[in-house]
Amino acid sequence: MLIDKYSRTVYNLAFNFCGCSDDANDLTQDIFIKIYKNIDKFDESFNISSWIIRISKNHCIDYWRKNKKNNFRIDLEDNLVRDENSPEDNLIKSGDLNKLREKILKLKPEVRSLLILRDIQNHSYKEIADSLNIPLGTVKSKINRARIQLAKLYEDR
Amino acid sequence: MNCNKFEELLSAYQDNSLSPDEKKTFTDHMKLCSDCEAITEEVDHIKAILPELNRDVPFFLKNRLYLIGESDEEQAPVRNYAYLKWVAAGIGTMVLFLNLFYFTNIFPAANKTLHTAVAGVENFVVEAEAFIGRIKESNNLFIFKKTEVITKANKKKRDAKAKRKTIRGFKYG
Numbered sequence: 037m038l039i040d041k042y043s044r045t046v047y048n049l050a051f052n053f054c055g056c057s058d059d060a061n062d063l064t065q066d067i068f069i070k071i072y073k074n075i076d077k078f079d080e081s082f083n084i085s086s087w088i089i090r091i092s093k094n095h096c097i098d099y100w101r102k103n104k105k106n107n108f109r110i111d112l113e114d115n116l117v118r119d120e121n122s123p124e125d126n127l128i129k130s131g132d133l134n135k136l137r138e139k140i141l142k143l144k145p146e147v148r149s150l151l152i153l154r155d156i157q158n159h160s161y162k163e164i165a166d167s168l169n170i171p172l173g174t175v176k177s178k179i180n181r182a183r184i185q186l187a188k189l190y191e192d193r
Numbered sequence: 194m195n196c197n198k199f200e201e202l203l204s205a206y207q208d209n210s211l212s213p214d215e216k217k218t219f220t221d222h223m224k225l226c227s228d229c230e231a232i233t234e235e236v237d238h239i240k241a242i243l244p245e246l247n248r249d250v251p252f253f254l255k256n257r258l259y260l261i262g263e264s265d266e267e268q269a270p271v272r273n274y275a276y277l278k279w280v281a282a283g284i285g286t287m288v289l290f291l292n293l294f295y296f297t298n299i300f301p302a303a304n305k306t307l308h309t310a311v312a313g314v315e316n317f318v319v320e321a322e323a324f325i326g327r328i329k330e331s332n333n334l335f336i337f338k339k340t341e342v343i344t345k346a347n348k349k350k351r352d353a354k355a356k357r358k359t360i361r362g363f364k365y366g
Contacts, residue, residue: 129245
């Protein structure tokens with residue numbers, strides 16, 4: 037079923053794109069409604085995963101453009117790390133992750149979606165290029181620039 | 194190598210896809226430039242922690258998504274009639290232009306053709322009305338004749354009945 041296979045991809049793209057779990061829930065729901073409404077139009081000779089990634093990315097960018105004036109907020113408790121490390125380590129790690137999420141939101145929407153797909157969701161460059169119909173070289177250079185920009189933003193803290 | 198070129202090649206270096214010469218130039222620059230070295234370390238660091246932002250879909254959301262899937266399966270296919278508005282717009286535009294050409298003489302050729310066409314249609318309507326009138330008339334004649342035949346037959350029956358009554362009158366009267 038589509039939901040079992042792709043809900044994680046869609047949800048993580050939405051969540052890291054807007055930085056807030058409430059918005060991510062709404063976005064994921066909207067994206068799946070869109071997918072089900074347009075499933076008849078899907079050409080079966082293409083890869084469904086690419087099609088879903090493209091719909092998700094476009095929907096996230098539209099949502100961002102419509103709502104960017106409302107200032108996206110980050111839920112700090114969303115990334116509380118609770119693993120086997122000491123509570124202090126977990127707190128530091130949570131702080132790092134929240135800082136990183138905050139900085140990701142400062143990237144341009146187009147570049148942000150590429151970075152999320154590559155470095156958070158671990159899709160290959162080729163998969164991203166095929167999904168979004170962008171040349172492979174462009175994808176690589178955009179992701180490279182996004183990483184450097186994010187590193188500089190993160191360094192400033 | 195300058196810092197801009199260094200940044201351009203950073204991902205390729207991390208992916209280990211630089212040629213040996215490029216790699217050497219890259220590492221030489223990194224040894225000399227502390228800023229580029231710091232950026233490389235920072236990119237390495239964020240690349241290592243970014244996958245930790247990948248998280249599971251909340252349970253309640255997954256349930257909601259299943260409901261969307263189910264409700265969609267039950268729905269009857271929706272017909273798209275959006276094209277009708279374009280058809281209506283096309284017809285409207287055509288009518289507008291035909292009126293323009295008919296009532297004005299902007300394009301004399303079109304005006305003449307339209308007037309001829311309208312006259313043709315009018316003639317056709319008059320002839321069709323006359324034809325329908327003739328058919329109606331012939332149908333009336335047919336009905337009239339039929340009625341007359343029936344009347345004659347009835348008259349025969351009536352006469353026979355009267356005759357039988359008279360005979361009965363003679364018998365029992």
